[in-house]
Amino acid sequence: MSARKPLLDALVSMLTPRDVLVSCLGANARYLPHMKVPSPVFALCDSMGAAIPLALGMALQRPDRHVIALEGDGSLLMSPNVLATVAAARPVNLSILLWVNGRYESSGGQALPPAPVDWAALARAAGIRHVESVRDVAGLRATFPNARSAGEPAVLVVDVAFDPAEAIPPYSERPGEIRARFRLD
Amino acid sequence: MTGARQIVAGLESAGVTIAASVPDTWIGKLVEEVRRSSAIRVVDVAREEEAVAVACGASLAGGRGAVLIQNAGLLNCGGILAGLVELYRLPCFFLVSFRGDSRDPIYYHEPKGRVTEATLQAWRLRYAVADRGRDLAAQVRQGVEAAAEFASPYVLLISGEDLA
Numbered sequence: 001m002s003a004r005k006p007l008l009d010a011l012v013s014m015l016t017p018r019d020v021l022v023s024c025l026g027a028n029a030r031y032l033p034h035m036k037v038p039s040p041v042f043a044l045c046d047s048m049g050a051a052i053p054l055a056l057g058m059a060l061q062r063p064d065r066h067v068i069a070l071e072g073d074g075s076l077l078m079s080p081n082v083l084a085t086v087a088a089a090r091p092v093n094l095s096i097l098l099w100v101n102g103r104y105e106s107s108g109g110q111a112l113p114p115a116p117v118d119w120a121a122l123a124r125a126a127g128i129r130h131v132e133s134v135r136d137v138a139g140l141r142a143t144f145p146n147a148r149s150a151g152e153p154a155v156l157v158v159d160v161a162f163d164p165a166e167a168i169p170p171y172s173e174r175p176g177e178i179r180a181r182f183r184l185d
Numbered sequence: 186m187t188g189a190r191q192i193v194a195g196l197e198s199a200g201v202t203i204a205a206s207v208p209d210t211w212i213g214k215l216v217e218e219v220r221r222s223s224a225i226r227v228v229d230v231a232r233e234e235e236a237v238a239v240a241c242g243a244s245l246a247g248g249r250g251a252v253l254i255q256n257a258g259l260l261n262c263g264g265i266l267a268g269l270v271e272l273y274r275l276p277c278f279f280l281v282s283f284r285g286d287s288r289d290p291i292y293y294h295e296p297k298g299r300v301t302e303a304t305l306q307a308w309r310l311r312y313a314v315a316d317r318g319r320d321l322a323a324q325v326r327q328g329v330e331a332a333a334e335f336a337s338p339y340v341l342l343i344s345g346e347d348l349a
Contacts (some may be wrong), residue, residue, distance in 0.1 A: 042245060047267030052303060053235040054269070057242020057250060060203060065246075081231035089228055138264075175273045184246055185314075 001137045001159045011176055014144055015039045020058055020184065023070040024051035026106035027168045032109045034169055042182045045171050049079035052096055059091040066093045066148055071102040074112055086153045087127030088169045095147040101162040103128060109164050123155040130154035188321050189218040189348040196295025197224045202248035209255040211282040211345040216253060233258030234265045241275045252279045256301045264274035266308060266338055276332040283342040305340060312340035317347045
């Protein structure tokens with residue numbers, strides 16, 4: 001299991017200007033403004049559960065772009081129904097990276113309800129066929145290109161270590177700034 | 186022309202590209218009409234908050250999204266209205282079945298009807314109740330344009346009678 005930042009670094013290093021990145025609230029959204037991301041980024045600072053359907057709307061509107069949604073297990077536990085929605089819509093250009101650490105990291109690291117959710121099985125059961133599990137940076141580098149070229153919705157279940165001492169930067173962009181900067185050519 | 190067809194004509198003329206929906210009896214009839222449109226893609230979602238995010242995603246990507254849901258579902262959407270639509274100032278047009286209003290024959294919708302307008306007012310949302318006596322397509326178009334102009338939600342409430 002890897003720390004978050006090396007995983008995020010690896011993902012960003014594989015992005016291109018034709019990709020579109022949508023991040024759920026929390027650590028990823030807070031790190032991204034400090035990173036050199038080649039693709040447009042829309043980062044949430046609230047609204048748990050919105051990242052995947054937001055990315056789905058973008059993907060359906062712009063089939064010429066590949067849209068990547070970053071979602072957390074706490075958010076998806078709140079709204080797992082979206083997996084069925086994605087499976088039904090069948091966008092050819094949507095990859096979902098589910099960051100699994102068993103914590104509500106954004107709100108202080110409280111534990112999720114202690115149920116042994118099998119996220120990969122849940123995604124498959126909802127009808128998503130391209131599902132892979134990722135345990136480290138090498139695994140992400142191996143699986144992400146396949147997800148992007150799958151031609152169907154893909155879910156990568158990424159195990160990420162929870163570190164209560166991780167120095168996650170604070171939110172550094174206001175929603176109005178994020179909205180104003182987000183443009184798809 | 187049926188009310189449902191007028192509503193679809195309004196969505197089309199306003200440039201709506203994606204309509205995300207959770208159906209009820211009334212909205213389901215409308216959605217069947219929307220599916221006949223070559224300009225609008227219907228996205229069937231499992232819960233109303235998803236519909237809001239899908240519509241906002243379409244708008245952020247250069248299209249125009251609309252949300253077609255029942256008022257019960259609208260009442261589910263307080264969090265995402267505040268934390269996404271209002272916070273990021275995104276246009277989002279809602280067409281909502283006004284269950285439990287004075288014209289609704291089904292008794293168990295009454296509690297929702299009683300709180301719908303009060304909730305919209307408490308949430309400070311722009312809204313209107315559709316008037317079947319006037320051009321429905323124009324009312325829809327004006328609602329979509331108002332959402333775009335103010336970069337905010339706009340809700341048009343309809344009755345089942347409006348769709349006939």
